[in-house]
Amino acid sequence: MRGTKNAILLSVMTEKHQHENSGGRTALILGATGVVFGDIGTSPIYALKETFHKSGTTLTDIYGVVSLVFWTLTLVVTVKYLTFVMRADNRGEGGILALLALLPRAYHQGSTSKKKVILILILIGTALLFGDGVLTPAISVLSATEGLDLVHEGLGSYSVPITVVILFTLFAVQRKGTHNIGRVFGPIMVVWFLLIAGLGVYRFVNNPEVIVALSPSYAVGFIASHGFGSLMVLSSVILCVTGAEALYADMGHFGRSPIQFAWRTLVGPSLVLCYLGQAAVVVDNPDAARNPFFSLPPNATLTLILVLLATAATVIASQALITGVFSLARQATQLGLFPRLMVRHTSHEHEGQIYVPLVNWAVGLTSIALVITFKTSSALADAYVLAIAGTMAITSVAFHAVAREVWGWSRLKVFPLTAIFLCVDLSFLLSTLGNILKGGWVPVALGSFVLAIMLLWRQGYSTLQRYMAEHAVTWNSLLNELEHGSLVRSPGIGVFMASPQEEVPVALASQARTLHSIPTEVWIVTINNVQQARVDPEPVAHEIAPRIKRVTLNVGYMDEVNVSRILHDHFLAESERVATYYISERRFLATDANNIRHVPEALFSLLHRNSAPVVQYYGLPGDRVISIGTRIDL
Incomplete structure (x- = not known):
């Protein structure tokens, strides 16, 4: 997922300016190995197992499947993401929302039908990433604990309760942060990749002829001989690239070069060797197709070690996706x-170490419920693949838009690339549609719920901003009242929060109207969200009238805001400690009289009431805040 997601920063990371020195680069490569590749690095546990269930285990089938896996990794990860998509960074940040931020503002507003379609697609892709964040912990940890059945017959029956305990513990400790355990993520995953590569080589040397499966002729021959039946197999082959979106989403924390280096030198070769080893095992013993990954070790002791390390690796992969969803x-x-x-924030050292309580337990409880409901990783795989395929296809469309609109690439340059990417993506998406009734409805339902929230909030908030602009009080009227004495100054410093659309803050206008006074010194603070990851935090202030000033804070989508600290450090110094903060609490009437119908406005009002309080969100001092109520009918 990760990323957003959308987006992971653990204590194994260093700041990006350390790219230039070898120690910093090594830390970034190690961090990328532990975080970025956790999801795709654990896909060998279940990818071939699910694919062989559908393809069969004849020699031709085995070679055809492994060839499909290898070329999927090559085209999707090496070519699409690492070579092209990761060029689309927003001041170093990646992820599907970075693509949206890069596009001109007309796309954000959906000013034309084409732009509106792309906007909706990106929102759908974002919603599917949330579904990915729910499904990844469930299928990853469950697939690892299922290996117990190969250690001792009957132990597999405990996989579900063990998985539930692991997941509950994982989500419960999120509030404490992961900066301590984060230090060992990289080394554990390095050991993991070396182990699966070593086991692959161990099996491969006993059956070296499987190397021919890397030829694309076997993939083409498999599709040609199976026709439309190959779509069913492709719906499982896509499992080998779970987590590919995370490579792009986490680019901002590690940089493109360390991620590419880790993939080309360790992760990619380890995955290929592991898949070849699994193919060799199944060639020698077709019954091993039941669980080829845990058939790699030569004895039960090594199998138990592999199960334990696989469980640790899947927990790391899950942690990466969880933090990415945050x-x-x-x-x-x-x-x-x-x-x-x-x-x-769970770490004073790393700004990206965050914990979002509502999201954490929504994802955690849903993930646990899926484990209890589906019971096996095979059943969950049918639900998982649709989210992966949908996100991949939408990323290709958004990349095309960025290449054309932002970089100015010609049609001749960008269309062949887009055609290749979409040919692969849409083949996988088409193959997964048959899983709708078998579990594919899960990411659709989860994504639809998240998409509905985004669309509802976006419509409601934009309507609210228009309403505020239309009903704004002007400074001329307020200053005239001050000049004629109908409005007086009361002692004190008042800080008023205002949206960019408000000329005079609603709270200030209400105070002037009801109390016929305003503070002696007025500071108006406006938060201006800009379409980039991070911006220069230096605030800008200008004087509206004597002792009335407006401070504008430009905030990127990865930035944090603490208004009281900014005012203290840049403008008021110790005077900030005696300032009073004023905010407007909006209440929506939800009638059919204006721009939004009753039901959407009522739902928007519900979301608005349950959003994080302005006091905590913007770092206001709670003991010096006065809230003034305002009734609005959108």
């Missing part, structure tokens, strides 16, 4: 696609 939720909030969400 980051994706924060990005969506900053881009105006989500209501304000309570975000807590």
Whole structure:
């Protein structure tokens, strides 16, 4: 997923300026190995197992499947993501929302039918990533614990309760942060990749002729001989590239070069060797197709070790996706696609170490419920693949739009690339549609729920901004009242929060109307969300009138805001400690009288009431905040 997602920063990381020195680069490569490749690195546990269930285990089938896996990894990961898509960075940040942020503002507004379609597709892709974040912990950990059945017959029956305990513990500890255990993620995953590569080589040397499966002729021959029946197999082959989106989403924390280096030198070769080893096992013993990955070790002791390490690796992969969902939720909030969400920082050293309570337990409880409901990783795989295929296809479309609109690539340059990418993506998407009734409805349902929230919030918030602009009080009227004495100054410093559309803040206008006074010194703070990851935090202030100033804070979708600290450090110094903050609490009437119908406005009102309080979200001092109520009918 990761990313957003959307988006992971653990204590194994260093700042991006360390790219230039060898120690920093080594840390970034190690961090990328532990975080970025956790999901795709654990896909050998279940990818061939699920594919062989559908393809059969004749020699031709085995070679055809392994060839499909190898060329899927090559085309999707090496060519599409690492070579092309990762060029589309927004000041170093990646992910599907970074593609949206790169596009001109007309796309954000959906000013034409074409732009609106692309906007909706990107929102759908974002929603599917949330579904990916729910499904990844469930299928990853469950597939690892199922290996117990090969250690001792009967132990497999405990896989579901063990998985539930592991997942509950994993989500319960999120509030404490992962900066301590994060230090060992990289080394554990390096050991993991070396182990699966070594086991693959061990099996491969006993049956070296499987190397011919890397030829594309076997993939082409398999599709040609099976016709439309190969679509069913492709719906499982796609499991080998789970987590490919994470390579792009986490680019901002590690950089493109360390991710590419880790893939080309360790991760990619280890995965290929592991898949070849599994093929060799099944060639020698077709019954091993039941679980080829855990058939790699030569004895039960090594199998138990592999199960334990696989469980650790899947927990790491799950952690990466969980933190990525946190980051994706924060990005969506900053881009105006989500209501304000309570975000807590779990590390003083790393800004990206965040915990979002609502998202954490929504994802955690849903993931646990899926494990209990589906019971096996094979059943979950049918649900999992649709989210992967949908996100991959949407990323290709968004990349095409960025290449044309932002980079100015010619049709001759970009269309062949897009055609190749979509040919692969749509083949996988078409193959997964048959899983709708077998579990594919899960990511559709989860994605639809998240998409509905984004569309509802986006419509409601944009309508609210128009309403505020239309009903704004002007400074001329307020200053005239001050000049004629009908409005007086009361002692004190008042800080008023205002949206960019408000000329005079609603709270200030209400105070002037009801109390006929305003504070002696007025500071108006406006948060301006910009369409990039991070911006220069230096605030800008200008004087509206004597002792009335407006401060504008430009905030990127990866930035955090603490208004009281900014005012203290840049403008008020110690005077900030005696300032009073004023905010407007909006209440929506939800009638059919204006722009939004009753039901959508009522739902928007529900989201608005349950969004994170302005006090905590913007770092206001709770003991010095006065809330003024306002009734609005959108």
